[in-house]
Amino acid sequence: MIKPMIKPLRLILGFAAALLTGAPAFAYTIYVTNEKGNSVTVIDSETWEVTGTYDVGQRPRGITISPDGKELYICTSDEDLVEVYDPVSMKMLHTLPSGPDPELFVLHPSGNPLYIANEDDNLVTVVDVKTHTVLAEIPVGVEPEGMAVSPDGLVVINTSETTNMAHFINAETFEIFQNVLVDNRPRFAEFTSDGSLLFVSAEIGGTVSVIDPSNGEILHKVSFEEPGIPPEALQPVGVRVTQDGKHIFVALGPANRVAVIDGESFEVIEYLLVGQRVWQMAFTPDEKYLITTNGNSNDVSVIDVAELEVILSIPVGEQPWGVVVSPE
Amino acid sequence: MLRMVAIAAALVAWAGAVASAQEITIKAAVLRIETERPLPLSRLDLPPDDEAFAGARVATADNATTGTFLGHVYETLEADATPEDAILALDELEAQGARFIVVTGPAETILALADHAAGRDLLLFNASAPDDRLRNDDCRPNLFHTAPSRAMLADGMAQYLVWKKWTDWLLIHGSHAPDIAKAEAYRRAAARFGAEIEGELVFEDTGGSRVSDSGHVLVQRQVPVFMQEAPDHEVVVVADESQVFGAYIPYRTWEPRPVAGDAGLVARTWHWSWEGYGSTQVQRRFEKDAGRYMNDVDYQVWLALRSVGEAVTRLSSADVQAVRDYIRSDAFELSGFKGVALSYRPWNNQLRHGVLLADGQLVVTVAPLDEFLHQHTRLDTLGYDQPDSTCSF
Structure with missing residues (x-):
């Protein structure tokens, strides 16, 4: 309803950003799930224009794309399915069984299988994306949510929000071999690109645990503090690490900030103001930009990774939740 | 009439679940003090037969799931008593090994139970009585409150x-x-x-x-x-x-x-329509188990047993004093689907709550509202804050 007012502003900003960035960047396609809008917004990373909005199943949340860029996977939570789309035509190709209420998932680095957290049943469901069959259901702690796979593809991580653990699962045998107790409501897990560190955010605990995956030891706990923001509003959710491991970006939910953490000292070096209730984030593959979903302001923010600056916000659909960027 | 049923938490031997060497059994109980309650005006408001117990069963299963990874075994006894035989029931539960007792019932009986349990290896949780006097002049060091005060x-x-x-x-x-x-x-x-x-x-x-x-x-x-x-x-x-x-x-x-x-x-404190802050999952777990919607008393019992579970998980000990100290400490945090960590006020053992304001169908808002500020936590804008408290342990 307020879109007509916002649109001209977006065009101006988009134009300014294109001027600012100057040097030709690769054009990627950005896909944003709108949890309440039941849609996916598609954005071009060169022009920062919304190129389309596509209806998908009910309550789309987690979103990921195959390494070859040919299949876009969307957790449609209220359909109890994973919907698979052609990322170019945005036509649905087929669905995958997911177990009830899928929220977040992670694709094996090889592109198969898909590991899905089923919050209702204390399970991680493993789905073969080629044969569309369930390979395994792995019992984990209460309310599983965060999912990650180690870069070598050998270890799957699941975080359980009421058990407050990161479960380490053997990616081949599907057996848990290690559990690490973290702070309250762990939402997200992310490895460094060399697999030497694992970051787990705890939304209610207000911390990010830095874990040595080889022995499950918590090496460091990052906490957050920003003047003028009530401590209980600093709620870490999404975590992304640069390829070189130098910067860790943490979305702080209702604090409307993304914290930037130094990869060596684990100190927060910057708080970037983004939109409201920021949860998930994704880098462009060249790592020039980080896109954040702001659920309560119905927009995404674009962060210039080198400058550590928010350069743009782009209106999307209602309550944006997840974001993924095409490989090329 | 004193009736007791024991429910042992379902223990699933999960392949791959790594249990530590240190096995601990945590025995709790829910004691319902039954008083004559008038019939409600609407038949929708009739209290369910398994009120409080149903909340305990879900909490015990949740604790047990976490316990599987740590070698912790949770067991919760269920008992009913009248105000007259409440003390007898408490003694019986203690004799059966229960150390963490969640009580629902009138304030005077809960107070009598807390006084009777004084100096013994027991911790009590009030999961229903809203009387402010239990948090002020009549507070007790061995009595915690997961029920909100008026x-x-x-x-x-x-x-x-x-x-x-x-x-x-x-x-x-x-x-x-x-x-x-x-x-x-x-x-x-x-x-x-x-x-x-x-x-x-x-x-x-x-x-x-x-x-x-x-x-x-x-x-x-x-x-x-x-x-x-x-x-x-x-x-x-x-x-x-x-x-x-x-x-x-x-x-x-x-x-x-x-x-x-x-x-x-x-x-x-709870509403059947509440889906905020990940609460859909606990609603569905409860409904699957109990075959009805969760109510405030069930939720408050759930919070009490989850408080014990959270302390035992962090401490790797079920020692009553250690649990009490941990629950009262700054380190204690409980997620109760209100978007902020819940903790106990050390000056009166009251659990800090986010309060839902709901009509019959939906939650309209959650208090404390953002506009009401506080020097420590906005949750302390609700109820008796430390300077107003007349409780001294």
Whole structure:
């Protein structure tokens, strides 16, 4: 309803950003799930224009794309399915069984299988994306949510929000071999690109645990503090690490900030103001930009990774939740 | 009548679940003190037979799932007693090994149980009594409260009404002691948050049948007349914990006014429609297990047993003193699906709550509202804050 007012502003900003960035960047396609809008917004990373909005199943949340860029996977939570789309035509190709209420998932680095957290049943469901069959259901702690796979593809991580653990699962045998107790409501897990560190955010605990995956030891706990923001509003959710491991970006939910953490000292070096209730984030593959979903302001923010600056916000659909960027 | 049932938490031997060497058994109990409760006005409000126990079963299963990874085994006993044989029931539960006792029932019995348990290896949780005196002059060091106090609920309601700028209140309260106490909580809340009580009416409970065939005919004539002489007001605030008349007020007021309090918009800790902050999952777990919606008492029992579970998980010990100290410490944090960590106020052992304000169908808002600030935590804008507390352990 307020879109007509916002649109001209977006065009101006988009134009300014294109001027600012100057040097030709690769054009990627950005896909944003709108949890309440039941849609996916598609954005071009060169022009920062919304190129389309596509209806998908009910309550789309987690979103990921195959390494070859040919299949876009969307957790449609209220359909109890994973919907698979052609990322170019945005036509649905087929669905995958997911177990009830899928929220977040992670694709094996090889592109198969898909590991899905089923919050209702204390399970991680493993789905073969080629044969569309369930390979395994792995019992984990209460309310599983965060999912990650180690870069070598050998270890799957699941975080359980009421058990407050990161479960380490053997990616081949599907057996848990290690559990690490973290702070309250762990939402997200992310490895460094060399697999030497694992970051787990705890939304209610207000911390990010830095874990040595080889022995499950918590090496460091990052906490957050920003003047003028009530401590209980600093709620870490999404975590992304640069390829070189130098910067860790943490979305702080209702604090409307993304914290930037130094990869060596684990100190927060910057708080970037983004939109409201920021949860998930994704880098462009060249790592020039980080896109954040702001659920309560119905927009995404674009962060210039080198400058550590928010350069743009782009209106999307209602309550944006997840974001993924095409490989090329 | 004393009845006891033991439920052992289902222990699934999960392949791959790594249990540490240190096996601990945590034995808790839920003790329901049964008093005669009047029938509610609406048959939708009839208390379920498994109230409190159903919440305990889900909490025990949740604790046990986490326990599987740590070698912790959770067991919860279930017992019913009258106020007269409550002490006997507590002794029996203790003899059976229960150390963490969650009690639902009237304040005086809970207080007697806490005094009886003093100096023994027991920790008590009050999961139902809202009486502020249990958090003030009659507080006890071995008694924790997962039930909200009347002051907390009234403050939560007052914040929203003031936020809406509905600051001129007509207060109607019942004639029973809990209703009079609730009215006092609303007077305190009005003064704290800047509302005016323009007038007060008392609804005398004269007994008689609650429901009669075609009774609505009489009610729709009586209620407006009862409110006819009231001074100007913007909202009607009802204090009717006894549920004698509150449900009769909405839509029958003399002036067209919204109704809040114990009817209309109600302040509570849980609501069957609540899906915020990941609560859908616990709602579904509960509904699958109990075959009905979770209510406030179930949730408050769940919080009590989860508090114990959280402490045992972090401490790797079920020692009663160690659990008590941990629960009262700054380190303790519990997620209760309210978007912030819940913890206990060390000055009176009251669990800090986010208060839901809900009508019959949906949650309208959650208190504390963002606009009400506090130097430590906004949750302490609800109820008796440290400087107001008359509790000393």
